[in-house]
Amino acid sequence: MLQTLSFSCRLGFAAALMAATPLWTWSADWRQFRGNLATGVAAATDVAKAADLEVAWSVPLVGRGLSSPIIVGDRVFVTSCSGYRQDRLHVACFQAGDGRQLWERQFWATGRTMSHPKTCNAAPSPACDGERIFAMFSSDDLICLDLDGNLQWYRGLMVDFPNASNSLGMAQSPLVVAGTLVVQIENDSQSLAVGVDPETGVSRWTSERPKRANWTSPAVLPGPTPQDDLILLQSSAGLAGVRPATGEVVWNYDNGASTIPSSTVDGGRIFVPSNGITALQVSAGSANPEVLWNEGKLGPGTASPIVVDGQLLVLNRAGVLLCAKTDNGETLWQKRLEGPFSASPVAAAGHLFFFSENGLAQVVKLGAEGEILKTKDLGQTILSTPAIAGKAVYVRSDQTLWKIGG
Amino acid sequence: MDRRCFCAVAAWAFCTSAVWGASPGELIQQIRQVGPKGEGHAAAKAAVKELSQAGAATLPLMLQSFDGASPLAANWLLGAFEAVADRSLQAKELPAREFEIFAVNTKNHAGARRIAYEWLLKVDPTAADRLIPNMLLDPSAEFRRDAVARKLTEAEALQTAGKKVEAVAAFRVALQGAVDDDQVKAIVKPLRELGAEVNLQQHFGFLPQWKLIGPFDNTDKKGFDVAYAPEAELNFSAKYAGKTAEVAWTDFETTDEYGVVDLAKALAPHKGAITYAATKYPSERAQQVELRLGTPNAWKLWVNGELVFARDEYHRGTQLDQYRVPVSLKAGANTILLKVCQNEQTEDWAQKWQYQLRVCDAAGAAVAPAKATTSQFRNSSSAPLIAEGR
Numbered sequence: 123m124l125q126t127l128s129f130s131c132r133l134g135f136a137a138a139l140m141a142a143t144p145l146w147t148w149s150a151d152w153r154q155f156r157g158n159l160a161t162g163v164a165a166a167t168d169v170a171k172a173a174d175l176e177v178a179w180s181v182p183l184v185g186r187g188l189s190s191p192i193i194v195g196d197r198v199f200v201t202s203c204s205g206y207r208q209d210r211l212h213v214a215c216f217q218a219g220d221g222r223q224l225w226e227r228q229f230w231a232t233g234r235t236m237s238h239p240k241t242c243n244a245a246p247s248p249a250c251d252g253e254r255i256f257a258m259f260s261s262d263d264l265i266c267l268d269l270d271g272n273l274q275w276y277r278g279l280m281v282d283f284p285n286a287s288n289s290l291g292m293a294q295s296p297l298v299v300a301g302t303l304v305v306q307i308e309n310d311s312q313s314l315a316v317g318v319d320p321e322t323g324v325s326r327w328t329s330e331r332p333k334r335a336n337w338t339s340p341a342v343l344p345g346p347t348p349q350d351d352l353i354l355l356q357s358s359a360g361l362a363g364v365r366p367a368t369g370e371v372v373w374n375y376d377n378g379a380s381t382i383p384s385s386t387v388d389g390g391r392i393f394v395p396s397n398g399i400t401a402l403q404v405s406a407g408s409a410n411p412e413v414l415w416n417e418g419k420l421g422p423g424t425a426s427p428i429v430v431d432g433q434l435l436v437l438n439r440a441g442v443l444l445c446a447k448t449d450n451g452e453t454l455w456q457k458r459l460e461g462p463f464s465a466s467p468v469a470a471a472g473h474l475f476f477f478s479e480n481g482l483a484q485v486v487k488l489g490a491e492g493e494i495l496k497t498k499d500l501g502q503t504i505l506s507t508p509a510i511a512g513k514a515v516y517v518r519s520d521q522t523l524w525k526i527g528g
Numbered sequence: 529m530d531r532r533c534f535c536a537v538a539a540w541a542f543c544t545s546a547v548w549g550a551s552p553g554e555l556i557q558q559i560r561q562v563g564p565k566g567e568g569h570a571a572a573k574a575a576v577k578e579l580s581q582a583g584a585a586t587l588p589l590m591l592q593s594f595d596g597a598s599p600l601a602a603n604w605l606l607g608a609f610e611a612v613a614d615r616s617l618q619a620k621e622l623p624a625r626e627f628e629i630f631a632v633n634t635k636n637h638a639g640a641r642r643i644a645y646e647w648l649l650k651v652d653p654t655a656a657d658r659l660i661p662n663m664l665l666d667p668s669a670e671f672r673r674d675a676v677a678r679k680l681t682e683a684e685a686l687q688t689a690g691k692k693v694e695a696v697a698a699f700r701v702a703l704q705g706a707v708d709d710d711q712v713k714a715i716v717k718p719l720r721e722l723g724a725e726v727n728l729q730q731h732f733g734f735l736p737q738w739k740l741i742g743p744f745d746n747t748d749k750k751g752f753d754v755a756y757a758p759e760a761e762l763n764f765s766a767k768y769a770g771k772t773a774e775v776a777w778t779d780f781e782t783t784d785e786y787g788v789v790d791l792a793k794a795l796a797p798h799k800g801a802i803t804y805a806a807t808k809y810p811s812e813r814a815q816q817v818e819l820r821l822g823t824p825n826a827w828k829l830w831v832n833g834e835l836v837f838a839r840d841e842y843h844r845g846t847q848l849d850q851y852r853v854p855v856s857l858k859a860g861a862n863t864i865l866l867k868v869c870q871n872e873q874t875e876d877w878a879q880k881w882q883y884q885l886r887v888c889d890a891a892g893a894a895v896a897p898a899k900a901t902t903s904q905f906r907n908s909s910s911a912p913l914i915a916e917g918r
Contacts, residue, residue, distance in 0.1 A: 277566065
């Protein structure tokens, strides 16, 4: 109950802040992997054109990339890598309105770039705190640029931690939470999480993490105020609630978790890809999270689970979309989509957007049952999770960035 | 450009700068001091902000500043360079001639030369035809790649035209420059179809001859941190207690054209085991080279008794040049000792126990060993040259 009240207070605080700041800073941006709070859900209320899969524009991209685009105000930011060794790193900025490229900056990888052929060095998604872009790569290069492409600082985390790499490639996306940039670089050899001061690029803390390859990205557990937000670090060991400013582990769920799909949070409850899905709730004053329920049948494939309008949606390995109650994990309905999928779904205004590896866009409208509203073949391999900003969905392949709707 | 030359240019820039509080040369020096773990960020951040506002005339100095910069500092400098170059391009002030002069000078920083070339192409696309054909043996792998691609196209056209002798000659020229395996494969396949012989071990600089000893125990992966006898001494006559029995050094030479030493075949497919592999590399002179290793196993590498890198990752894939380890070789014989660890995973994809190691320059071109001696090493039992290096 306390947690629920706290979350309500937080929502009220957020609403007040939204009223006091330009609208785009809160509702229209998509500042990091799976959105501002890493839930995959956008605040947009009108995605009719996007749901019709109407392509507003598409632009060519250089090299390769699995990272998600992020959108800040009227700008879209995309990372890529190029070169035979994937050692050329690119950060590009496009005008959201017409797709015109505003600038591009490139850098040289300072860490190892090897990956499985399916993925690439530009697998982690960039993040933004509203003023700066943080572009992370599998080679552990962490680049900070302002929104106009001016370098703010540059870290080579593999220079600092020479074994923080995975020969299959890494994909964990950094998140900005409560004023700290948190980077997970987890692998079999030198596994770490680092809290970085976004302004200076200097580490606030570094903590050891389980030595096991891990491709999950963090989630955010909102607290009563933004400074109370916890970042949720998932690994094969489970899930840890961590204070972003200090790296202090507040609580642990230690019953194991997936190393590919990531957790999601809704209404103070955490849905962890652990033995299927395990729902957790953290009560104020409690040392560890309470397990609300576990449902083995809800095992996600590569895509992360998402909660939309109080319903939990899980895309399993067979490409079947399972819709379950968030209260107890009971399956409400299921619908087969056309996979396979690497990208996680995103949602807005009761619509879910899926992009298969074969480039098939599929829009599912939520209701008593899921309805596939529309499909469209984009004709290219898509492994990247899309973004939603304003009324549009943005998605990228290696070669192309599309704006759909808007 | 050497350091003296850079300092002279920086001094010139300082004298001619009347607008900024600090000259471009001073700003560059500040940026070049940036270090790992955020060291020097505050000063470098301020410097890069100011340098990014510089005019087009500063670009040649900025290009020169990459020489000798650490990889981290080079990226800071590149950030500033790209901002200035972008603005200069919009203003049609890009100093194309200076960029070309810089790009063709192989003594300059390889990466910066390539950046200069790519910006040059934005205002002068004809530069590719003018410059690339002369870059087949360039110190920059990227320039070589472009030059090889052109030569490969030419060779393929000759082959298609039925000009076999000319095609073989052209493929051979292309192969001289090729350092990327996809291009090497694209050249070697038609060459062999045309009846030519190619020695890929020599082309890449693989080390085929080794002395092996093992297995030592690596149960639960604990042997990675255990310093077994070969880490303390390299005595090829000695015998040691191994994982299950006494072990002794044996000679092994791989015939794999990519230099792969398959320990599961050379010894046996042991699990939870460690093998040490030793060889000697005769260097014509004291020089910087890269040892490039590919292995799906955990490993440690020593050169002349110094541990140069160690990594405890198992079965996450392997490929040519997976690891690039810069090392300093001395003139004469250099000992290379590799510890290759196998874990106890039972999956089909976790059975490889192998490595490939080559000696090359920063572009990936083989650095040939000094003439003679490898067979001397194979046949020696006490290996005094190796013992000397430890």
